[in-house]
Amino acid sequence: xxDQFLFAMEVILNGLMAGVLYALVALGFVLIYKASGIFNYAxxxxxxxxxxxxxxxxxxxxxxxxxxxxxxxxxxHHFGWHVPALLAIAMTMVVMVGxxxxxxxxxxxxxVNQEPILLFMATIGLAFVMEGIGDIMWGAEIKKLxxxxxxxxxxxxxxxxxxxxxxGFFIDNLDISATIVAIILVxxxxxxxxxxxxxxxxxxxxxxxxxxxxxxxxxxFIWILVWSIAGFVALVAGIxxxxxxxxxxxxxxxxxxxxxxxxxxxxTSIPGAIVxxxxxxxxxxxxxxxxxxxxxGATENWFAYVLALIFLVFRPQGLFGEKIIxxx
Amino acid sequence: MSGGNYxxxxxxQIGGTLMEMKNITLRFGGVVAISDISFDIHEGEIxxxxxxxxxxxxxxxxxxxxxxxxxxxxxWFRGERRPTMKPYQVAxxxxxxxFQNIALxxxxxxxxxxxxGRLTHMESGLFSQAIWRxxxxxxxxxxxxxxxxxxxxxxxxxxxxxxxxxLPYGLKKRVELARALAAEPKxxxxxxxxAGMNVEEKEDMSRFILDxxxxxxxxxxxxxxxxxVVMDLSDRVVVMDYGKKIGDGTPDEVRNNQEVIDAYLGVSxx
Ligand SMILES: Nc1ncnc2c1ncn2[C@@H]1O[C@H](COP(=O)(O)OP(=O)(O)O)[C@@H](O)[C@H]1O
Ligand SMILES: [Mg+2]
Numbered sequence: 001x002x003d004q005f006l007f008a009m010e011v012i013l014n015g016l017m018a019g020v021l022y023a024l025v026a027l028g029f030v031l032i033y034k035a036s037g038i039f040n041y042a043x044x045x046x047x048x049x050x051x052x053x054x055x056x057x058x059x060x061x062x063x064x065x066x067x068x069x070x071x072x073x074x075x076x077h078h079f080g081w082h083v084p085a086l087l088a089i090a091m092t093m094v095v096m097v098g099x100x101x102x103x104x105x106x107x108x109x110x111x112v113n114q115e116p117i118l119l120f121m122a123t124i125g126l127a128f129v130m131e132g133i134g135d136i137m138w139g140a141e142i143k144k145l146x147x148x149x150x151x152x153x154x155x156x157x158x159x160x161x162x163x164x165x166x167x168g169f170f171i172d173n174l175d176i177s178a179t180i181v182a183i184i185l186v187x188x189x190x191x192x193x194x195x196x197x198x199x200x201x202x203x204x205x206x207x208x209x210x211x212x213x214x215x216x217x218x219x220x221f222i223w224i225l226v227w228s229i230a231g232f233v234a235l236v237a238g239i240x241x242x243x244x245x246x247x248x249x250x251x252x253x254x255x256x257x258x259x260x261x262x263x264x265x266x267x268t269s270i271p272g273a274i275v276x277x278x279x280x281x282x283x284x285x286x287x288x289x290x291x292x293x294x295x296x297g298a299t300e301n302w303f304a305y306v307l308a309l310i311f312l313v314f315r316p317q318g319l320f321g322e323k324i325i326x327x328x
Numbered sequence: 329m330s331g332g333n334y335x336x337x338x339x340x341q342i343g344g345t346l347m348e349m350k351n352i353t354l355r356f357g358g359v360v361a362i363s364d365i366s367f368d369i370h371e372g373e374i375x376x377x378x379x380x381x382x383x384x385x386x387x388x389x390x391x392x393x394x395x396x397x398x399x400x401x402x403x404w405f406r407g408e409r410r411p412t413m414k415p416y417q418v419a420x421x422x423x424x425x426x427f428q429n430i431a432l433x434x435x436x437x438x439x440x441x442x443x444x445g446r447l448t449h450m451e452s453g454l455f456s457q458a459i460w461r462x463x464x465x466x467x468x469x470x471x472x473x474x475x476x477x478x479x480x481x482x483x484x485x486x487x488x489x490x491x492x493x494x495l496p497y498g499l500k501k502r503v504e505l506a507r508a509l510a511a512e513p514k515x516x517x518x519x520x521x522x523a524g525m526n527v528e529e530k531e532d533m534s535r536f537i538l539d540x541x542x543x544x545x546x547x548x549x550x551x552x553x554x555x556x557v558v559m560d561l562s563d564r565v566v567v568m569d570y571g572k573k574i575g576d577g578t579p580d581e582v583r584n585n586q587e588v589i590d591a592y593l594g595v596s597x598x
């Protein structure tokens with residue numbers, strides 16, 4: 001049935017695009033986990049926080065305005081200016097670096113050598129605190145995020161596929177830009193880790209803390225760096241997700257989708273996060289398309305987790321996860 | 329004790345004091361790992377720290393390299409009292425080390441491991457690297473040359489590209505030495521560089537240690553609990569037992585010290 005086949009093709013393409021976002025969030029997890037052994041539950045909230053901050057800065061919103069107004073009896077909400085998208089992104093990045101610094105200084109510096117479960121609990125706490133601060137700073141209402149990326153159906157693909165197959169694929173321009181941006185981001189990350197001094201130091205820390213110290217690397221600096229990079233990745237994910245469905249608190253829930261991605265790809269593998277994200281993205285869309293109608297739909301809610309469970313049973317270290325090498 | 333600035337029998341020049349430990353005491357809870365120990369290390373010498381297992385040798389090395397911080401005592405380096413420092417700060421001062429239980433980057437190749445030893449020599453920061461590509465590239469080339477020299481010196485060209493995790497124990501020890509040397513340290517700390525090696529590997533390692541000292545003029549402090557090896561290699565020896573210093577002097581002096589003889593006869597050491 002060629003029609004069915006074409007539909008499936010379209011579904012796969014859209015799944016790939018959705019997968020890119022999962023991959024981005026998972027990438028943030030992997031970076032921090034590799035460098036510090038911390039499973040950062042707050043990665044999703046970081047994406048939310050970044051997106052909230054970006055919208056707030058672009059719109060010229062006064063941070064903490066509710067609080068300020070409540071205390072001083074004022075009525076200020078906006079500075080009355082608009083900040084261009086690129087500048088606002090740069091400013092948001094400064095905020096994310098500040099956040100990385102604060103997280104390291106006030107939380108994880110004091111938890112060095114603690115049990116992983118304790119570190120994990122700390123990130124759960126961090127997630128709630130950040131959600132709260134995001135709320136107080138920028139307000140809880142759903143916000144529109146538009147940094148000027150092209151939106152809507154890609155006409156060229158629509159027309160070309162229609163001419164070729166007699167059926168026009170619906171691919172959103174936003175998804176295409178998200179994919180391109182994600183590819184550039186991953187390329188930049190790889191170049192950074194392979195060819196810069198800090199990248200080398202980062203890989204060293206991810207491999208062995210003691211050895212890293214002995215060659216003159218400051219763990220504290222690397223951890224701030226890696227939280228900043230994770231913050232940047234979160235910002236990109238937040239922009240993409242926010243542009244698609246508005247900036248709202250449910251954004252932080254995409255972090256939960258990253259979990260099955262990580263089980264699939266392995267918690268320490270960057271290629272794993274990417275491939276895992278794509279597999280889950282395509283898998284859940286395709287499953288919904290093929291099997292969904294038979295079981296009454298809504299399979300997207302659970303498909304990823306079932307797939308991850310199956311993986312846990314047969315290949316617990318994930319697709320690309322490293323086997324733990326016993327040290328001599 | 330000799331005051332430095334002399335020539336050894338084999339004609340190497342020993343200079344003044346490079347490092348001085350003054351009245352170091354280090355405790356872990358109730359355990360006194362180091363108890364009021366003082367000694368110095370002269371420029372250009374090979375200084376050994378020996379003693380039975382648990383004597384506190386590694387702890388002493390960890391104090392020098394900033395991994396442990398003593399409750400009492402002073403550390404003097406190049407004529408200045410050193411404030412409490414983190415390991416990475418100590419490394420930047422020109423003190424490199426190896427570990428008793430090898431600490432390498434198992435996921436990286438031999439070349440990359442040795443390259444990390446150059447990190448303290450890489451000036452270019454994040455932004456200058458993005459802006460001044462030329463300078464960063466020149467630096468990379470210089471560092472690569474320095475690293476290749478050390479790889480040749482330690483005769484590990486054949487395994488340059490091999491992931492370190494796959495190497496046998498003896499070669500891992502050698503790669504760790506290479507990484508420490510890549511930093512071109514003023515002072516090189518080796519914690520049991522020959523432990524667990526067979527006779528041939530021990531001979532190779534001894535030769536490398538002597539060559540490093542001779543050719544680069546690197547001051548070396550090494551821990552070993554095999555008396556024989558120590559006697560061959562070192563200019564002066566500190567002997568530790570139960571956290572205390574029980575001897576300090578040339579190998580001959582130490583060998584004839586009754587307290588040292590007792591400690592070594594009384595405690596099993598393999
Ligand atoms: N990090 C540590 N925590 C607690 N005790 C330690 C630590 N490091 C060393 N010790 C103790 O200090 C003493 C000396 O150990 P160490 O310096 O490793 O001896 P050596 O290297 O001479 O065999 C031992 O009793 C050891 O258990
Ligand atoms: Mg020891």
